Amino acid sequence: MAEWWRGGVIYQVYPRSFQDSNGDGVGDLPGIIRRLDHIASLGVDCIWLSPITQSPQADMGYDVSDYREVDRLFGSLHDFDSLVAQAHARGIKVIMDQVVSHTSDLHPWFEESRLNRTNAKADWYVWADPLKDGSPPNNWPAVFGGRAWEWNPTRGQYYLHNFLASQPDLNFHNQDVQQAVLDVMRFWLERGIDGFRLDTVNYYFHDKKLRSNPPNKLQEHLPYAVNPYDMQEHKFSKSQPENLDFLRRVRKLLNEYPGTTSVGEVGDSHKSVQLMAEYTSGGDTLHMCYGFDFLGPDFTAAHFRTRIEQFFKAGPDGWPCWSFSNHDVPRHLTRWAPHSQSLSNLGRQTAALLLSLKGSVCLYQGEELGLTETDLLFEELTDPRGIRFWPEDKGRDGCRTPIPWEAGEPPNGFTTGTPWLPIKAEQAALNVAAQNADGASMLAFYRQILVWRRAHPVLCDGDIAFYKTGEPVLAFRRLGDGETMLAVFNLSGEAREVAVTGLPNGTEPEPISQSAVLARKSLALGPNGYAFFALPADAPAVKVSYKP
Known part of the structure; x- marks a missing residue:
């Protein structure tokens, strides 16, 4: 069977913001089904669904409380099955987020684990005794601010959370945890999913000795960091060598389902490209990985050239998945606007660049419209990171605002109710209906260049x-x-x-x-x-x- 993913184009759907079908202001699976023809018209190979599983939504679904159930906010398992079937009928694959480095603190696994030190799941999460002065066992910080350790008085121990305190980290050193995660993946594979995007794939394992991280040498000459997380080299809290063996177990499972694929998210500023290559080399780990090298402010020839050369030097048989925008970073037309006098020209150039690099490609919803970052007020924010670090870091809400489907006043066809994040005039002006009627629009260009790319196979696998x-x-x-x-x-x-x-x-x-x-x-x-x-x-x- 041909490896469709190698050089394939993946379209990321952020379900909350794609299309609402019931007027509650939040996008859902029936809404995505309604707009499948739009996705199909682009000529992409695959849809990546950001989290749809049951969650209290403290981190917008990246805090899972039931891995085998669709959150009612988005619909039902029946809606999921229908979405996959209708996407397949249009020749489009579907992959979904698997957020397994951590769960919600409302997940039954954690609710049992936190009860005492002797229950059946006592070792399913990362627990540690306090130091003699009562402080946490080491200096690890959380990505969203503060320490990565939260006190649990029932057990008299701290538990690890790399993100929110309500997102406790699973203990992948426990073989039962690994098997439970693989069983979850098998559940979705049996329902017909075409693979997974693995969230924070390098966070699965931690240093067993819980050694403290050293300072970040790249930061030491700067006065301070907006987020103290950036002041450390995360040598022991993530990116551990044990991860490779588990990724081989994931690949072995996927091999049972021909045609399925995996793309891992690598978050490590010190060795992102190295890990991407390591996690995809040899044909027995992940199919693809992406990092944040092209999701930041750098827009130079040297930056693009060196990162790609470093990847293929580190892993000649590995495979990257490049992207310029996603749900975690400001949209690239806003980030790179200083390098252009015309966002229209910049949008076309960046599309042409992304779609001609060696590797697979991920497009983020709205990219095909030339959407820019939405400028939000503090009171409009929902993202815990933005709320904590405002105004120096405004968080991720600005790239997550709903798709403007129709012309006119907000909510521009996204919902009949009040959207969970506002649609503002700058984004509304770039609505789908207007661009569909304009043969010179950004949307028309994306359709043209994707057709052109398919006509030149060298761009996919050369x-x-x-x-x-x-x-x-x-x-x-x-x-x-x-x-x-x-x-x-x-x-x-x-x-x-x-x-x-x-x-x-x-x-x-x-x-x-x-x-x-x-x-x-x-x-x-x-x-x-x-x-x-x-x-x-x-x-x-x-x-x-x-x-x-």
Whole structure:
């Protein structure tokens, strides 16, 4: 069976904000079903569903209280089955979030574990005695602020929580926990799911000795961090070597269900690319991984080039899944706006770049509309991170606001009620209905470039080789059996002249190129311009150079 995921395009649906079907202001599974034709029109391969399982929603579903039940906020198991069936009927795969590094404190496993030190699940979570002065066993911080340890008076111990105190960490050193997690995955595989996105996949194991983390050397010369979590190198609290053996168990399970896949989220600023390669190499661990290297503020040729080269050097047979936006970070058009004079040009350029890198691709809902980050007031926030660190860190709500489907006043066809997060004028102006009627819209461009990408298989599975160009020019070749694709990007808001020699006579930029004019040995690229050249595999070597 062909590996559909290798070079595939995954479309992330954040269910709360996609489409509401019952007027409660929160998106749901029937709403997603209603909008499946929109997703299908893009030409993507797969949908990734952010959490839909039962949860008190303290962290918007990333705190699971029942792994085998759909939260009533989103619908029912019947709705889930219908969504999968109707997506499959359109040729679209469906993967779902599995949030198994931690649970909700309302999960029955934790409710039993917290009772005493002798119950059947006493060791299913990470418990530790206090130090003699009553303080936690080490210096580990929580991602959402404060210590990663919460006191439980019933057991007279602390429990570990890498995120909220209501999200206790499972103890993966316990084989029973591993088996319970695998059983949960099997439950969904039996229902027809095509795989999983594994949340915080490098957080599963902790150091058994509970050693304290060292300081973050990259932070020590700065006056302070907005979040103290960034002031440590998380050497012992996550990214432990034992993780690999468990990931092999996950892959073995998935191998029982041909055609299924896995994509792991790696959150580790010190060795993200290294772990991505490690977790996907050898053919017996995860199929794909993504990190946060391209989800931050860096927008330079050197950054893109070095991260991709580092990945394939560390794991030549590993496979990345690249993305520029998701539900955890500000939308990339807002992050990278300083590098452009036109968000329209930037949106097209970043789509072209993402869809031409070696690896699989994840698009976040609304990306195809050119949505920017929503500017919210403090009283409009729901995200616990944003509420805690406001205003220096406004949290994740700004990238999670609902999709504007129709023109006019909010809620723009998303709901008949009051949306859980507001739709503001800047986002409403980019609604789907208006863009569907405009052949020159961002939405039309995404449809065009995804069709174009499919017409050039080298972009899905070919090798990649970079030119050593000066900033702000990024240039590389994609190399396949029957075709070579040359790509050149001007990552700035000013025009640039790039030297290009060796192109066969009569070669012209591909139609999907933007603001690109080839004249003899010079390629003129306008602001955020880019050019693709499709060449036969046996074409002479092409040289690309740029000096600032």
